[in-house]
Amino acid sequence: MRAGVVPLARCLAASLVLLASGCRPASSEVTLTGDCAGQVGTGITAESVRVGGIYPLSGPASAYATVAQGARAYFDHVNARGGVEGRRIEFLVRDDAYQPARAVEEARRLVLHDRVFALFQTLGTPSTAAVREYADRWRVPQVFVATGATQWGSDTRRPWTIGFQPSYVAEARVYARYLAKARPEARVAVLYQNDDFGHDLLDGFRQAIAGTSVRLVAALSYEVTDPSVQGQLANLAASRADVLLNVSTPKFAAQALATDAAMTGWNPLHIVNGVAASPAVLKPVGYDKVQGIVTAGFQKEPGAPDWADDPGMHTYLAALARHAPEADPAGQQVVFGWTAAQAFVKVLERMRCPSREAMRAAMRSLSDVELDLLLPGITLSTGPDDGFPIESMQLTRLEGNRWVRFGKVIDTRAEFGPVPPQDHP
Structure with missing residues (x-):
């Protein structure tokens, strides 16, 4: 036990009250005493903690359903060892x-009917933004949301919600820095999703290339309900840009990569944003057609020679085979779910009380926390006014069917300063 941390059992009252919800018993509630008195212990007991996740298991972004596979595999792995x-x-x-x-x-169903202790990993910027208002009103932790929009880290008015992955602005900074050094006269065209995800990365890129010779010559958006982005790609090709920045979710990223590969007379350097840089996107297009594309990452890649003897990777592969045999271990979305779930457990371990308030405090006071599948040199750190746990990334290039790292880990806060709030139209 760490010094200064009150054992959770000391804060538990002797009795637990079962609350009915509908026709079946709800999660037990804990009455907290001592240093924890007055805090909310809904969804947590001495034997269990109930957590709810919201994912697009169907619909246009269903490729992200594999994130839930990775998260569940890690939680099952922890449970098999006795829990937290x-x-x-x-x-x-x-x-x-x-x-x-x-x-x-x-979210209402999870909070009011299932009486979860916390919401974990609501996925996607529009859904997460909608749920955030509800979580804030009910004072329910919304932990490590699966979206890199800057609002999760910069909006201190809603401390119950926190991000996890590098912000889209931080990712954009990495690409801008790379182009400014490797292709200082680059002419860039951008395909982006018309929501906070796309606008954050596009605006962050604009800000980061200011003062350089890199030029943004074209930018076209798409809606998540659009059938395809082939028309946008044809118009972007007319700009004669020599770099294409692909800011899209998996379905549309795959379409853009396939369309780019099939074009003649236009052969830009294709940069694909990290949320779409997975085998689920690349395999259908054909690895032979996407050689040399670039992305930025923060996680280890399963199967890469660099991690052949890595203990954390061995644990991941063995646990996935046992608890989620249907999951593709090479999928970066699966890795992402596993890694975020491990971070969630780190927060549980750091809570001073078994309460929602204690979880909020713990998730906003992390200091250089290491996770098994983060790249070397990348850790989690947060503060009361800093909701950006990860702010470092490393560039990678596709060679064969592997992402090969190049350059050094880039600490975007150190190089560019804090990420400012983004004001989109």
């Missing part, structure tokens, strides 16, 4: 089909 201080993690997954209104309904 004896508590088993009950992970309830709900499908919002990438629809914000449905995400809010699922």
